Each structure stands twice: as structure tokens, then as C-alpha cells.
Amino acid sequence: MEPTRALFNSCSSQWMRMVVQRWWKRPVIRGFWEYSWPRRLPCMKSAVSHSTLRPNFTYSIRTYCATTQSRLCWSCQAQLSRADLFCPACTTLQPPDESKDFFQVLDCEKSFNVNTRELQRKYRNLQRLLHPDFFSQKSESERNISEKQSTMVNKAYNTLLSPLKRGLYLLSLNGITLKDGADDEVDTQFLFDILELNEQLNDADAKADIEEVGDFVQGQLASLTKDLRKAFQQGDLQEAKILLAKMKYFSNIQDQVKKKIIS
Numbered sequence: 001m002e003p004t005r006a007l008f009n010s011c012s013s014q015w016m017r018m019v020v021q022r023w024w025k026r027p028v029i030r031g032f033w034e035y036s037w038p039r040r041l042p043c044m045k046s047a048v049s050h051s052t053l054r055p056n057f058t059y060s061i062r063t064y065c066a067t068t069q070s071r072l073c074w075s076c077q078a079q080l081s082r083a084d085l086f087c088p089a090c091t092t093l094q095p096p097d098e099s100k101d102f103f104q105v106l107d108c109e110k111s112f113n114v115n116t117r118e119l120q121r122k123y124r125n126l127q128r129l130l131h132p133d134f135f136s137q138k139s140e141s142e143r144n145i146s147e148k149q150s151t152m153v154n155k156a157y158n159t160l161l162s163p164l165k166r167g168l169y170l171l172s173l174n175g176i177t178l179k180d181g182a183d184d185e186v187d188t189q190f191l192f193d194i195l196e197l198n199e200q201l202n203d204a205d206a207k208a209d210i211e212e213v214g215d216f217v218q219g220q221l222a223s224l225t226k227d228l229r230k231a232f233q234q235g236d237l238q239e240a241k242i243l244l245a246k247m248k249y250f251s252n253i254q255d256q257v258k259k260k261i262i263s
């Protein structure tokens with residue numbers, strides 16, 4: 001049965017119906033009910049227990065709504081959808097939604113196969129809306145919010161752009177973290193090869209020799225990225241973990257190559 005009708009039918013007296021109908025006209029109450037319907041019983045219990053402690057029942061529900069999927073504008077209290085960056089009523093910028101993952105922040109599919117061009121386009125569009133420079137004439141609160149929003153978008157973009165960071169992030173969303181060092185994930189032969197490569201880089205003085213190591217590492221990273229894409233497509237997270245551990249080693253050497261070329 002449709003939730004609203006179920007609520008109305010459950011009211012036995014005319015008086016109760018009137019109370020519910022009056023409540024229903026309030027956007028705060030209606031929003032609370034619609035968004036919390038699947039979990040309405042614990043929600044109502046929580047709100048009612050708050051109301052007995054605090055006389056301002058609307059305040060309790062409003063606070064509840066602000067911390068769950070249903071959000072209210074911090075400035076004018078209008079109801080917001082999850083996708084709203086700006087309040088449709090007063091156009092004020094809203095704080096970042098902490099429940100969103102980086103894929104949701106940049107509005108792209110939660111997959112290792114992100115289209116980096118599309119990612120870049122969405123990132124630029126968001127920064128055009130959120131960059132603190134565009135809020136210099138706004139209130140201090142809104143300037144702070146734009147800083148937070150912009151930082152979150154930067155962090156999301158930098159994580160999803162790099163295959164290594166994107167892979168590690170996808171693993172973490174699945175509750176798997178890679179320890180620093182990650183020696184347990186790779187075989188002894190691989191560790192020997194990495195040691196040898198490190199020695200080769202340390203001994204390299206000529207630019208051509210350093211670049212040779214750099215080219216080799218880049219090739220290895222490209223090949224591992226290809227395998228990683230396959231592992232994620234097949235849902236093989238254990239294989240993905242091993243490949244990412246190897247990528248971490250090569251990525252560290254790549255950083256050293258870059259430093260050595262600059263110095």
C-alpha cells in the first residue's frame with residue numbers, strides 16, 4: 001500500500017486525521033516521512049524520543065533530515081534534492097554531501113573504466129561553479145562552503161584520474177585496504193626485480209640511462225593497468241589487490257625517476 005495512504009488509514013478518529021493532514025502540509029514533515037519511509041519506524045521512534053526531551057519537535061525532525069538523505073538548505077531551510085549543489089529557492093551554495101563517494105561527487109559510473117576525458121570535463125564544469133574565487137563577494141559562511149566543496153572535488157578528481165589511486169579507492173569502497181609496503185601481496189622474485197631496478201636507477205647518472213628505467217617502469221605500469229581493468233571487470237578483487245601492490249612499487253620508482261631527471 002502506498003505509504004501516505006497507509007498513514008492516513010491508520011488514523012482512527014477524525015481528529016487524528018485532521019492533525020496528520022495539518023502536519024502533512026509542512027514540507028519538513030512531509031520530506032521526513034517520504035525520505036525515511038523504508039526505515040520509518042526506527043526514525044519515528046528516534047524523533048519522538050527526541051520530542052519528549054525537547055519540546056521543539058519540528059527542530060528535532062529538521063535536524064534529523066539534515067543528517068540523512070533528505071537535506072534542507074542551511075540558509076532558508078528549503079527542501080533540497082541530493083543532487084542540489086545550490087538551493088533552488090535562495091541560490092545559496094550547499095555544504096558537501098559527506099555520504100557521497102568520489103564517483104558520485106563527479107557524477108560518473110562507479111567503475112575502474114572511467115572515461116578520463118569525461119571526468120576532466122565534469123571536473124572543470126564543477127570547478128567553474130564551486131571555485132572560491134567566484135564567492136569573494138558572498139558571506140563568510142558561503143565562502144567557507146565553497147572552499148570545502150572545491151577541496152572535495154579536487155580530491156575526487158585526483159583520485160579517480162590516476163589508475164593506481166582509482167584502483168586503491170575502489171578496493172577501499174569494497175572494504176579492502178592495502179598496507180604500506182604491501183610485501184605480503186607480491187612474490188619474492190618480484191621483490192628481487194624491484195631491488196635490481198632500484199639499484200639500476202641509483203647507478204644511472206646519464207639522462208639516457210635514467211630515462212631507460214623510466215620507460216621500462218611506464219611500460220610495466222601500462223601493462224599492470226590493463227590487467228587491473230580485467231580483474232575489476234571480472235570482480236576478482238584479490239587479483240586486483242596483488243596488481244595494485246605491484247603498481248605501488250613501480251609508481252614509487254617512477255617518482256624517483258622524475259626527481260632524478262629534475263635534479
Ligand SMILES: [Zn+2]
Nearest residue numbers: 073076087090
Ligand atoms: Zn535556500
